[in-house]
Amino acid sequence: MPDNGSAGDDNQRGVSTKAVEIVVAAAILMLGLVVMADSHRVGAGWASDGPQAGYFPFYIGLILCGASAWTLWRALFAGQDITGVFVSREKLRLVLSVFIPSMIYVAATYFIGIYVASALFIGAFMYWHGRFPWTKIIPVSLLVPVAVFLLFEVWFLVPLPKGPLETLIGY
Amino acid sequence: MEEINSLMQGFSVALTYHNLLFMLVGILLGVLIGVLPGLGGANGVAILLPLTFTMPPTSAIIMLSCIYWGALFGGAITSILFNIPGEPWSVATTFDGHPMAKAGRAGEALTAAFTSSFIGALIAVIMITFLAPLVAKFSLKFGPPEFFAVQLLTFCSFVGLGKGHPAKTITAMMLGFALAAVGLDTVTGTLRMTFGTSELLRGFDF
Numbered sequence: 002m003p004d005n006g007s008a009g010d011d012n013q014r015g016v017s018t019k020a021v022e023i024v025v026a027a028a029i030l031m032l033g034l035v036v037m038a039d040s041h042r043v044g045a046g047w048a049s050d051g052p053q054a055g056y057f058p059f060y061i062g063l064i065l066c067g068a069s070a071w072t073l074w075r076a077l078f079a080g081q082d083i084t085g086v087f088v089s090r091e092k093l094r095l096v097l098s099v100f101i102p103s104m105i106y107v108a109a110t111y112f113i114g115i116y117v118a119s120a121l122f123i124g125a126f127m128y129w130h131g132r133f134p135w136t137k138i139i140p141v142s143l144l145v146p147v148a149v150f151l152l153f154e155v156w157f158l159v160p161l162p163k164g165p166l167e168t169l170i171g172y
Numbered sequence: 173m174e175e176i177n178s179l180m181q182g183f184s185v186a187l188t189y190h191n192l193l194f195m196l197v198g199i200l201l202g203v204l205i206g207v208l209p210g211l212g213g214a215n216g217v218a219i220l221l222p223l224t225f226t227m228p229p230t231s232a233i234i235m236l237s238c239i240y241w242g243a244l245f246g247g248a249i250t251s252i253l254f255n256i257p258g259e260p261w262s263v264a265t266t267f268d269g270h271p272m273a274k275a276g277r278a279g280e281a282l283t284a285a286f287t288s289s290f291i292g293a294l295i296a297v298i299m300i301t302f303l304a305p306l307v308a309k310f311s312l313k314f315g316p317p318e319f320f321a322v323q324l325l326t327f328c329s330f331v332g333l334g335k336g337h338p339a340k341t342i343t344a345m346m347l348g349f350a351l352a353a354v355g356l357d358t359v360t361g362t363l364r365m366t367f368g369t370s371e372l373l374r375g376f377d378f
Contacts, residue, residue, distance in 0.1 A: 029343055032347075033346075033350075035365075036350050036353075036365065039367070040364070043362050043363075043364055044362075051359070053360065054357040054359070054360040054364055055362075055364065057353065058350065058353040058364055058365065061346050061350050061353060064342065065346040065350060068339045068340075068342040068346060069339075069343050071339040072339045072340060072343060075337070075339065
């Protein structure tokens with residue numbers, strides 16, 4: 002099993018390169034299987050007037066599975082030269098502190114609309130990462146989405162995903 | 173050769189006083205735009221297009237193309253002096269130009285960049301003027317087998333010249349192909365890999 006600690010040249014704790022390779026190769030193997038399954042559903046053979054629609058994606062998925070299986074095998078059994086830490090714990094923490102709120106923001110956009118979610122997102126980032134005082138957070142995080150709302154909904158007439166608050170005021 | 177006649181006629185139009193003035197203005201604006209990172213030649217021409225609405229068409233094209241060429245050189249200026257490429261294709265100028273600037277030879281680096289751009293552009297324009305009809309006649313003979321052969325060469329060279337393990341290069345290539353296959357198939361009209369969502373009808377377009 003790959004070691005998940007202080008492998009390699011630097012003495013920092015973090016996620017080892019071998020573990021990352023195994024996870025990514027397994028994920029892309031799954032993706033290749035999905036591609037092959039859907040191409041088989043569409044039809045991966047040869048019709049009377051040429052290849053069916055799923056012919057090329059099927060072989061693309063097959064080669065994708067083969068190449069990622071090769072990478073997986075190499076990382077699991079023949080990876081003596083894959084050493085080192087892929088990302089150290091502090092850097093991973095920094096990246097995740099931006100990534101996870103962004104994922105929550107995208108998910109929240111689906112439910113409460115992009116303007117309300119942007120207000121919360123801007124406020125949260127100003128508070129956690131910018132460490133601004135509340136006298137600056139509240140005006141900026143409220144006025145910027147209002148300005149963007151006016152710009153897109155009222156002036157440019159470009160519809161963006163909206164939520165229950167906007168239906169309450171009639172948009 | 174009738175190309176020489178057309179060239180001479182073109183020069184007689186381009187070398188009038190007001191066209192030369194437009195060239196000067198265009199190159200100044202172009203260098204200004206090229207120096208700004210992020211704003212490249214194509215963006216600069218698009219932004220400054222409204223300037224040309226009241227000009228005669230030939231002068232407009234002269235000024236816009238001078239803006240473009242000026243932007244190409246402006247990108248080299250920031251690459252050499254600040255190690256920030258102003259254009260995507262000025263990245264290579266940062267490799268040698270910035271060390272030369274740090275060693276105090278910035279003027280030499282700028283002159284070298286300008287001279288090499290000038291000679292390269294001159295040769296390219298001469299070649300296009302005289303070889304373009306021949307290349308066009310040759311390219312008409314390209315059919316589907318030749319296109320396939322070129323693309324096969326491209327992708328095999330990715331694997332052969334890539335630094336990483338070939339399995340990873342092939343994985344990345346096939347991932348790109350798989351993403352391109354999503355959406356409406358243009359030959360048969362069936363939907364591939366959309367899984368019921370209507371947003372993926374057009375596929376991924378980046």
